[in-house]
Amino acid sequence: VVGIAVAYSVTATQPLAPERLEIGRIGSATDGSLDFAASGCGSCHSYDGTDALDLIAYLRTLPSDATPSRAHDVDFPFNIGWSLGGWKFLFAGTGWVVQDVATPELERGRYLVEAIGHCAECHTPRNALGGLKRGEWMQGAANPSGEGRIPSLHPDDLGWSGGDIAYYLDTGFTPGFDTVGVQMVDVVENISQLDDADRDAIAAYLLALD
């Protein structure tokens, strides 16, 4: 851990400018400045433009809060703008991990998992510089904010059927009828609002991982 990147306030009084989202999507703002990705992830490079605009529209509906954004608290060299640019050059926006998506369902699943859902940001281990180890995609990682590990979602490790995965994402129940815990509660809460086809697509993508 090299520090804490603080998420920007994006309420109506401090609206998220389109160029801020571009920081996340392409790695730098349209004005040339560099900063941490607006959503704190390097997975946003493949956002569909319409979805990005929809996100901005939603964020602008949030209740106002005049509390200013706090500064990042990160160690050297990540507190230097140009070094962050180097990091993004190496690790952000490097394209799809799964190249072979033979069906529209797999393609949709890839979009939901690799881009919008940015699942790998927690479920994939990182190298010494904090970049995702794409060769160990979705195979579990140390928990960056506490004890324990983020579990592997690779089908060899998870051992769930597609129906199991889709039902978990819909209701929070595991195949053994334990329930989702910690941060995944929020994730399931959001994914449960998608339609069945999208949850099936996520499941199909995960089951197709090599």
Place this chain on the structure above:
Amino acid sequence: MKSVTLLAGGTALAFGTMAFSDGHADVNPAVKARQSHMQLYAHNIAILGGMAQESVEYDVALAQIAADNLVALASINETAYWSEGTGNNMIEGVKALPAIWENMDDFMVKKDGMRVASAAMAEVVGTDLASVQGAIRDLGGACSASHREYRQRDN
């Protein structure tokens, strides 16, 4: 269709409630009691969940028994087996976080959500399968409300 077995008479529980910390989850009476309680929850939720997933045939009588068992389980006063010194910082193999004892009132409010969700299930479980499929979401939500903040992450 899978077959399921039902543990009936969900209130016939004998819990040892001596509150001491001996360093092992499998021999601490308070920990064993609450883990057994969770297993009974899971067993009865699995019956309803299997029906909700349509992997088990919807059986009104069986569903009603499972829902009533959940109501009974949720009505048990758990105070005695959430005793001090039985968190994961004190006993190996325990998943209960110390935050429980730091926020016991909130924890009990979260647990009361299970009573509300179980009662709602018991009320509609005999209506039709769609009602079970709807009510099971609230049961899951009630469980997750506790697990979000008060249960250790699985490794």
